[in-house]
Amino acid sequence: KNEVEQSPQNLTAQEGEFITINCSYSVGISALHWLQQHPGGGIVSLFMLSSGKKKHGRLIATINIQEKHSSLHITASHPRDSAVYICAVSGTGTASKLTFGTGTRLQVTL
Amino acid sequence: NAGVMQNPRHLVRRRGQEARLRCSPMKGHSHVYWYRQLPEEGLKFMVYLQKENIIDESGMPKERFSAEFPKEGPSILRIQQVVRGDSAAYFCASSPPEGRNSPLHFGNGTRLTVT
Numbered sequence: 174k175n176e177v178e179q180s181p182q183n184l185t186a187q188e189g190e191f192i193t194i195n196c197s198y199s200v201g202i203s204a205l206h207w208l209q210q211h212p213g214g215g216i217v218s219l220f221m222l223s224s225g226k227k228k229h230g231r232l233i234a235t236i237n238i239q240e241k242h243s244s245l246h247i248t249a250s251h252p253r254d255s256a257v258y259i260c261a262v263s264g265t266g267t268a269s270k271l272t273f274g275t276g277t278r279l280q281v282t283l
Numbered sequence: 284n285a286g287v288m289q290n291p292r293h294l295v296r297r298r299g300q301e302a303r304l305r306c307s308p309m310k311g312h313s314h315v316y317w318y319r320q321l322p323e324e325g326l327k328f329m330v331y332l333q334k335e336n337i338i339d340e341s342g343m344p345k346e347r348f349s350a351e352f353p354k355e356g357p358s359i360l361r362i363q364q365v366v367r368g369d370s371a372a373y374f375c376a377s378s379p380p381e382g383r384n385s386p387l388h389f390g391n392g393t394r395l396t397v398t
Contacts, residue, residue, distance in 0.1 A: 206387070215391030216326075216374060259326065270316070270339055271387070275325040 176200050179260050179274035186281050192247040194277045196260030199241065206271065207234050207245050208259040216259070219245070250281045285310070287377050288357075289390035296365050296397050304360040304393045308377030315358045316387070317350060320372040329373075332358060333380075365397045 178197045186192050196205070207219040220227050220234040222243075227234050231250075236243040247254055257278050261271040288307040296302050308315050317329040319342075328342040332352035343350065347365075352358040362369055374392045378385040 208389075216376075216389035218387055218389065221386050261326070270328050270331055271318070271326075272328070273326040
């Protein structure tokens with residue numbers, strides 16, 4: 174079993190839909206990261222959080238430390254949101270040595 | 284105010300050649316991380332370096348792979364005698380020296396193809 178599990182693996186949505194991507198982890202962490210990767214492109218850090226909730230534009234990330242679970246929400250989705258969204262955790266050891274989920278491939282259509 | 288710069292973006296090597304991947308961290312960042320993304324797989328940690336020091340290389344293959352981050356110049360990930368299984372995207376990330384759990388800034392990656 175992977176230390177970081179994401180669901181769903183693939184997600185197709187229509188423009189305007191509310192999207193939720195889930196991440197569960199099984200190890201102690203100091204922080205959880207949400208990353209975005211476009212096809213053939215680099216990786217952008219969206220959020221780093223260790224408790225509660227963060228919001229940036231149409232993106233919202235929440236974390237429940239007790240349940241070892243995080244969600245990434247996208248409101249009013251748009252085709253430009255199409256990308257792979259990756260959940261990663263920093264363990265309690267080496268700073269920022271991340272363990273990654275396998276990613277959720279999101280396709281937003283018109 | 285450049286971000287993390289990786290070069291080359293694409294690198295093609297024949298089996299048995301050497302591959303050198305470069306990473307210049309963001310200005311003011313002294314921590315560098317290398318990650319590998321194999322085709323159709325998730326990202327995996329390889330090595331964590333600070334200036335002139337390897338802090339954690341637990342994700343590095345024991346043979347053929349080495350990394351350095353000299354006092355001056357970029358961090359280098361070196362793969363000797365490449366094999367087809369080394370074909371992957373290699374990402375570098377950097378963070379500031381404030382301590383653990385600083386946000387990471389990623390480069391655009393180097394895509395290595397071994398023929």
